[in-house]
Amino acid sequence: MYTFSAKVERWGVQEVVMPGKAEGNPFTDVEVKGEFVGKEERKTVYGFYDGDGNYVIRFMPSFTGKYGFRIESSAFEEPYTGTFDVIAPSEGNHGPVRVKNTYHFAYEDGTPYYPNGTTCYVWELQSDELQETTLKTLSEGYFNKMRFCVFPKHYDYNQHEPWSYPYEGTPMDSSVLTPENFMLYNGDKGGNDFDFTRFNVRHFRHVEESILKLQELGIEADLILFHPYDRWGFSLMSHEQDILYLNYVTARFAAYRNVWWSFANEWDLMPQKSVEDWEDFAKTVMERDPYDHLRNIHNCTKMYDQTRPWITHVCCQRIDLYKTTELTEEYRQAYKKPIVWDEIAYEGNIQHGWGNIGPQELMRRFWEACVHGGYAGHGETYLSDDRVLWWSHGGVLKGESQDRIRFLQKIMNETPGCGLKKAFLSWDDSVAVPEEEQHESFKDYSYYLFYYGFFRPSFRDFYYFDDDAEFEAEIIDTWNMTVEKIPGVLKGKFHLDLPGREYMAVRLRRVN
């Protein structure tokens, strides 16, 4: 049955469902193409086969007002057409996230967006019950971005069957897998029988529902399109099969405003794909995504060339074992893009060095990222008898960093304008000032965030300003999540007593 909505909100989704011929392989044999036209935009949009003889096309309007569309396909006798109204966005709908001020982000309506993401690689491919628990955890508002995969994951602690598979066919017998032998099954060592030309519609519908559930919680879906942790052969498909997959994924997901394209988790662990392959993937996604969603490609030990123009922001894993987000300023200078550190070791206690740092160290890395003008990401890997680890499966959080991340988000939201940058004033602390402000003298900013990290001053003298500038000061304990307002107004040279503990910050706001 031909259906679409008469009314859609701005940055919502118009979904047109169209019956059509489904002989042969409708995933490979049929192209569905639509034109959507409003007063302020005209978009070409691709559709997809959704099973049961139905084709679907989705469109995200970026403006309010009347829209018309015309959708053609070899599967249809006649084009499908229609008109609909785009109304104002509902509360909490700020549009897709865009790069703003070179190094930062804002929603399309201008609201600053400070990413504080987490990673649950395949949370949506766990049991229904575990997915519910994950969503309940996320509803606490700790995070506003989630990195996760379209393909299932095979790795340490990831030997069980996923909720669904992306292709029609049958997987290898997972009962042979143990925590000791799983590495022997990397790639496709036989026993799998998937048809890489026939998508499992149920899998993709489920990913969509998951994207929408995150959207309801105000969480951006940083979708990982390819990754190396595989025992089914999804990482070993031909280039043609990869492109077919990208066409399908973009047709299905691009209309969701909270989607980001993360081309790879650890591209450099996939030697089977060349730089030319990745560049071609990027070209494909840019052609097929009419909304220009954010695009990134994540590394393990070797950075992709992050200067490539299709990369909207740097999504990086730390390469140095000891120095991580403190390198943000260097990366900003090198890439002139937002820097998002999405793997800086996870809070946890597993055997792997990437998954066993403490919450204090993780939070120090978050704060260092922020005061250097970038962003960090969370993950959690605490051992438990059920082998459910947030990093891959979601569930409940056992750690102590998530509350501190929410606290940091609150502080970040109070930044004037959009985004912070490091002020090159002092060597032995980090001072951030608003990105949008540019002054000849350090003393003229409206806002200063001093962060002391592992340094523990019991006082600091503030001699940076002239005798007239007046400030309100707060002492922030980033670990204990307190903000202590210093009474009165500070002027000229002033002295602040500090508790001599780690992880303290001072915020000064100019009042005169």
Next chain:
Amino acid sequence: MYTFSAKVERWGVQEVVMPGKAEGNPFTDVEVKGEFVGKEERKTVYGFYDGDGNYVIRFMPSFTGKYGFRIESSAFEEPYTGTFDVIAPSEGNHGPVRVKNTYHFAYEDGTPYYPNGTTCYVWELQSDELQETTLKTLSEGYFNKMRFCVFPKHYDYNQHEPWSYPYEGTPMDSSVLTPENFMLYNGDKGGNDFDFTRFNVRHFRHVEESILKLQELGIEADLILFHPYDRWGFSLMSHEQDILYLNYVTARFAAYRNVWWSFANEWDLMPQKSVEDWEDFAKTVMERDPYDHLRNIHNCTKMYDQTRPWITHVCCQRIDLYKTTELTEEYRQAYKKPIVWDEIAYEGNIQHGWGNIGPQELMRRFWEACVHGGYAGHGETYLSDDRVLWWSHGGVLKGESQDRIRFLQKIMNETPGCGLKKAFLSWDDSVAVPEEEQHESFKDYSYYLFYYGFFRPSFRDFYYFDDDAEFEAEIIDTWNMTVEKIPGVLKGKFHLDLPGREYMAVRLRRVN
């Protein structure tokens, strides 16, 4: 009265006191030169004027047996001559420290020496009472090296008068100094009247006594010859005056076996001295020190060219704010010398970033230094009402790192051979093996020290060895200072449960 000892122990000091003419300026006008001859060595040694018409020459014999000497000077009518016996060293006298195994140290008798130093810049120029307190603290055996200055120090927390001045004359009035204005008096802003050609003998005698008191405690005296923290003009002397000073210092101190020459604290903060000056200082000391004591030159933000052949070992301050002793291996490769990190921020809570890290972080840096094949140094800067800070003044220790340093010393002393090096086995932990051992396979070492730093594994599987190698294992809590022996012998692949806390280490000793 002409005096010398009939019997001296090996690496002890033969001191010859000789009356002589003292007209004019005996510090500049007179040279005293001796030849000391034993069966196994012949040394030319310079003497010095010690006031009261007496000249002194000091000699450290490096062998046992009969020695003779002949000392000449324009101050003497006739040469002074004599013979004496050198007997075996007393307990605890292992001779001077030498470089061993390229990256490490041993005393001349072959006993390994693992430096765990502290810094008390001018402990010997505080009140007699405070000096006594410092020596009492040091007698606890926390440290086996002390960095300190011949010249007094002027800086934050260092505005009072020193115990003595190195030259005859009068200093500026220190009562004008405050914690706020002291920077205005850097260098020599007037009010000083010192004669840089007339040494204050009492000052140098006192430094000698201090060196000997450290020697009694088994502590090497890492003597800082020049430094920039000055209000009296000692950092601004002419090149000729500097050379006169170095001749005097070497003549007085070189015979003490525990002396090291640290040419500068923060050479790069003394732009008044050129590289040619420093090179000339090094040449002078090498000519005047017949025992070839260890030589280093310490940086602030710019390293001296540590490849210079006269530098026996790298004595460095951390240049990066975040990454310190983790760079040890890179420095080893660059300089092929022992790496001693003598400023990696001090335990404390003062306002300065170089003096307010916590004891856990300091100890982490110590351990990272060791497992990377180098060494770290201690300092302490806790605020107190009396403004007595260990870093400059000595006194009592208020921190928590010193006990852990003594614990580390005990662990280091158990190293087979002399010194550790990092094994390039694993990325996410640091594994050290004995420097002296060289094996084709990682599995063949006799000893392994795994250090996890801020990582907190709750277990590790050890798969590195073959099925036959047998090990004894210990779990070391470097913070709580416990060593837990795992019962029995471990073989093949084995699993160790760990507490999932920071600062843990595992030691494996091969038993078969």
